[in-house]
Amino acid sequence: MAELLQQVVIGLASGSIYGLLALALVLIHRATGVINFAQGEMAMFSAYIAWQLVQWGIPYWLAFAGTLVVSFAGGVAIQRVVIRPVESAPVLTVVIVTLGLLLIFNGLATWLWSGEVRTFPANRPFPTRTFEIGGVVINVQDIGIILVTLGLVGALWAFFQFTKAGLALRAAALYPDSSRLVGIRVGWMLAVGWGLAAALGAVSGMFTAAAFPPLEPTMMQAVLIYAFAAAVLGGIDSPGGAVVGGLALGVFLNLVGTYADDLQDLGFPIDLEGLRLPVAFVFILAVLLVRPQGLFGRAAVRRV
Amino acid sequence: MRHGWLGLRIAGVVAFVVLIAILPNFLSDFRASEFARVGIFFIALTGLQILTGYTGQISLGNGAFMAIGGYVSAILILGRPGLEASQLEAPSWLPVGDGMKDIWTIPIAALVAGVFGFFVGLPALRLRGLYLALVTFALAVSIPLILREPETLTGGTNGLNLFGTTEDRLTGAIDNSVHIPVLDKDLTFNDWTYYLAWSIGLLGLAVAWALLRGRPGRAFRAVRDSEVAATSSGVSLASYKTLAFAISAAYAGAAGALLTIVSTIVTPGSFPVFLSIQLLIGVVIAGLGSLVGLFLGALFIYYLPVGIQELAEVGSLPDGLQDAAKSPGMPSVIYGVVLILVMFVLPRGAASFLSKVSFPLTKRL
């Protein structure tokens, strides 16, 4: 039983990281209707910026904040310079542009910092002390990451619900023409959406480097796959759904791995241990077939 | 004017076919093998175009169908004796046979992949847009993992090696000479693979053209443009969506089988996620809903990475730039930049450019 709980706890920890990146994906999708395939690589690049700042002697949390600012500005710039020119193009064209960004950020990080493995200082962002409850080891850093993730979801929700800026963002995304009539600078609102997503991604990247060491250019590639799955599972337009999807995915993957051995002992012919990911996808597919809009997505109403 | 337009189109097609037929005489042997791979991309792109360009179903997973076709072809070419020689074996219930000539495995691979595609199309009935994209993406990610099992059949991570275990079932791979009885000519292996790939490519193109001209094509477009209107016009969404998936998978399966034959091996690593992404890029570069642009799309996705490599190795840039181009990471950056610039200049793909170019010409006819 303790072992099962341990796997659940670990799953929640990794799941919150997937959820954080999924949150960024959802944000951009809500703002501009596009899946940003470069989100993972942008997050990785932000993590490297933070690392470089720390190398230059800047204290961690200052570097953290600085990275958020730089990432936000970067996200805004990318939307204005790279995404806006293809705004009116077919969706797939924009998808290809984000793929181009993926390649650029990946290559740039390798070119600037090489593929050598690196790390942040110890006990950053949170202390890596552990304590034990009932045979289950819990890491303070993981708790910190989960709490920050939940906090960010809450903050995001509050931002959209209760602030004028949030309202403007939602309006610009849903009804761009009406928004313009009301005086909202739609273009800049979309850019702000990208900026926020980039900042979220930066948090995800820095947390990934801490929870899944080391820092290296390929570290977010697998996370992106899981984040994409989590976002879809939760409903591609639901921030809360993204995080729930991430947590669910993290736990599910670990449970599959844990019980793969037992299943094999019972005579199950295939070794599921190596097939955690495909099994998770099958699970998500099953959910989607029952609820095509994801767990918390809004069912699309089609007007005739 | 319509008469002239038709004449120009026919001339264009004929010129294209002739060009394909005589190109190897001007290409080095190795370039022929490269063009064979362009042809393989071309076939896969044709299938994806039908699915995504004409039926509006996004697929990030056609590389997985290529993988299925590739493995089916390899297993059939090896047959039980070939598998045994590689210390592998097929389960007794599998109709593997004793080894088949490579070209006959291509239609079988296409068929098996097509059936598989049909089943993948079933979830498409409930899912659309990004949700469908994820499911197909999941396929692309999962297939290289799944194809390692059962290890006794698929060879695990090392895959299946056809070289040396298949005698004359693998045309020309070993002695590098293929005799064509009809023309009484000898071709090198590379030239042979070129003609094989492009014959199938042109055949596939013709079939696609015929399909798209007729009822299925209209139905596909109806599904893409408005599912509600399609249903109210009596077009069965279920039938045509799954049909589109099956057809695109069949094309991809044939392409995968060709890849196996051309490489003489098949491994899980031969069909990475990036392959499915390349196919999507190819279709967008070609222009969604265009058959004409597919050739350019195939050339683009094959030659862009190769071109960047050659630029870095033998290009005549000033020394500092040359070093930078060779350093780790730069090829990726250049690839990404080129991709984005092409999308800026041609957001609707090559087809829009081609029609813009040919319009002033046809105006005068």
Place this chain on the structure above:
Amino acid sequence: MRRTSILIGVFAAALAVALPAANGRETADPGVTRNSILIGGTTPLTGVASAYASVARGAEAYFKYVNARGGVNGRRITYKYLDDGYNPSTTVQQTRQLVQQDRVFAIFNSLGTEHNLAVRDYLNSVKVPQIFAATGARTFGADFRKYPWTIGLQPSYTGEARIYGRWIQQNRKNARIAVIYQNDDYGKELLNGLRRGLGRMAGRIVATQGYEVTATDVQSQVARLKSSNANTFMIFGTPRYAIQSFIYANRLGWKPLIFVNSVSSASNIMEIASDAGNNPRVRGAIAIQFLKDPTDSTRWVGDPGMKLYRQIMKRYLPRGNANDVYHVYAMAAAHTFVQALKKAGRNPTRAGVMAQLARLDVMSPFTLPGVRIKTGRVDRFPIEQVQLMRWSVNRRGDGRWVRFGALQRTPG
């Protein structure tokens, strides 16, 4: 139709420019001219495995160094390596190009297990040497009778893991062993080698967990292994997962003796695993090594081999990361090849070079002192000697590898 012929003309012109130029008059074997010798290889310059590209670059730098000193018997070595993106189907195409189009003398140091396997039959059938395949898969040294034109270089994964097994059998009779391994041929070969090395103690392996490279982390696997109550932990994975295994073992409160495979044992990797001194699990960790580790800042000060290494890096690969042990590996391969080439005489032939590779006896500046690169009539494992070493941490918290015991021979 005129438009078509113009098109063809343009095509032909463009392609004529792209074709490589001939290089002097040819003598006996392809790739050899009066003043040059052309060798080729494939390596992942792009894609997920592009970290391994340093191997090809390191070898290239060494050859430039040799060329600057007049080459080998008056011939400059040109090393043409192509990007296969770690895709074996591409490896096949590139290798065929190198052999048929570029007409290289030999294929040198291509990277990857499946990749070298994919072309081994072809190269042997056309009698082109496949020299120093960059992989530790045992078959490259073991199956030389079937594939006489192929030879590997590094100790096999099987051999390495057998050493660990043997050591445990001799020194740790109460071992309960847990293994984390990469779920591909590399990881599985290490696991099987361990079983062989353990002999009668093979039953002491109480838990194994595999991981895929699509995993973001292996915390779940490590937790599972911990619950088996093992006191010995074998890490058979690539650097990323090795670092994680060390760190998670510590965080979960598990205190086994840890073995880490040589692919992931470079000092900079161990430094990261030690989590700035917060991870006591790295203390006493055991690994083998056969190369001089460039990130070991104290050990090789003044060592002529490493001095040469750094000079070559500075002069011929300034943008390269001198701390990357793959460069050292590559230079060891290149240096050994150059020795064999020298001995093959004024007019080297493919058969002649392979004959020299079958009777190597070279002291390399890049391998550990005492490690000779040696092959023989029935021995095609060039590097077989390794040194066991233990990670030691001093009072200040600095860690380093400390060798112990005698040089071990890895039973192929």
